[in-house]
Every structure is written in structure tokens, then in C-alpha cells.
Amino acid sequence: MGQYNSSKTRVEPTFNELLSRQPAWLPDLWRLAVSTRSRGPEPPFTDAPLPNSKIYDRALTPSTAFLKWMVQNTDKLTPPPAPPFGATPGGVASAKRAHLFGSHPDLREAARAEALKEIEAKGGKGSARQWWAFEGFTHVDACFETEECLLLVEGKRTEAVSPSTRWFRSRNQLWRNVEVAGELANGRPFGMLDAAIQRNV
Numbered sequence: 001m002g003q004y005n006s007s008k009t010r011v012e013p014t015f016n017e018l019l020s021r022q023p024a025w026l027p028d029l030w031r032l033a034v035s036t037r038s039r040g041p042e043p044p045f046t047d048a049p050l051p052n053s054k055i056y057d058r059a060l061t062p063s064t065a066f067l068k069w070m071v072q073n074t075d076k077l078t079p080p081p082a083p084p085f086g087a088t089p090g091g092v093a094s095a096k097r098a099h100l101f102g103s104h105p106d107l108r109e110a111a112r113a114e115a116l117k118e119i120e121a122k123g124g125k126g127s128a129r130q131w132w133a134f135e136g137f138t139h140v141d142a143c144f145e146t147e148e149c150l151l152l153v154e155g156k157r158t159e160a161v162s163p164s165t166r167w168f169r170s171r172n173q174l175w176r177n178v179e180v181a182g183e184l185a186n187g188r189p190f191g192m193l194d195a196a197i198q199r200n201v
Helices: 006-019 023-034 064-072 092-100 105-122 173-185
Strands: 056-060 138-145 150-156 190-196
Touching: 006 056, 006 138, 006 150, 023 150, 023 190, 056 173, 064 105, 064 173, 092 105, 138 173, 150 173, 173 190
Parallel strands: 150 190
Antiparallel strands: 056 138, 138 150
């Protein structure tokens, strides 16, 4: 954090300088994002980012589809010690998680059905502090959103990409960001760029 926080010391100064100029550099950034693929869509940017969209340190909701998958595949998760499975001891969330991860089949299936029903109703946007939310909100260093597409930037200086999350050891940080970006894009083309950000613009 502080002087070692790339978001503050590298990402924001770099893009603040670029944003003070013309937005013509956005298509080039898009080309970088898709350059690792054999084929990619042409740069869809024809306008500046939406004025009401947050660019830096933007919180992205967890993937609704992945929240469902986690509830349906609890045997593949790595829950915190029981009890209280990461919840407040003695609370409702602790009891429901105990049923979901327990050995009693009827209680387990009832808890799973309840969780899936709530996820269907609330989605990732309404998952904060819910007992069935085994993945939280994530923050991306920079988010460029237009009416046509979405581009996320994860800027690194010395930090490593997180290889896992609390509940799922195979949950790579970049793939997680790609998945949540897909939901945020809602049908628009989207890209994810992992970059070593320097301040010499």
C-alpha cells in the first residue's frame, strides 16, 4: 500500500495524463488487450469513457453464475474451519453454512435450494454480506466503459497476480476479473489488460 500501491503511484498518474489529452489512444489499448489472441475484434472505441462511470479502483460485483456454481459444488471449495465457516459465530449465516457444508443430506439440499433461490433473486449485485456469497466484490485498477464496449486494466509494479481466492484455490485473479467483466459488459465487447504500468508517459 502507500508508495507501493500501483493503482495510486502508477495507474492513476499514467491514465490521468492520457485522459488530459485526446481519447484516441483507447483503440491502441484495446489492440493490446486482444493481442494475445489469434483473432480479435476491431477496436470498438469511437468515443470517450462514459462521464458517470468510475475509472479507478472500481468495485465489480461477483459473477452471478459463479456464485451459483459454488453453491452447487461445495465439495470443490475450501471453506474456513467449522464452525462458523467464516461467518459470525452463533449467527444465522453460520447455521445455514453449517447445513450447506454438513453431512446431513436433507439439511444440505434445503440450504442449497434456499441459496440458489436467493442468488436468482439478488444476483451478484445483491450478494454483499449474504450467507451464500462465497466470493466478494473485486476491485480493478482502471475501467474504461463506453456505450460500445468495456476495457479493464490491472496494473502491476512488483505485485504478483493472486492465484486463488479464500473459498476456491483455483480462482486466478485475472480470470476472475475477466468473468466479472463479461457480466458487467452485458453483451458488449470487453477486454482485460494486465500491464506493468510506468509513469513515464
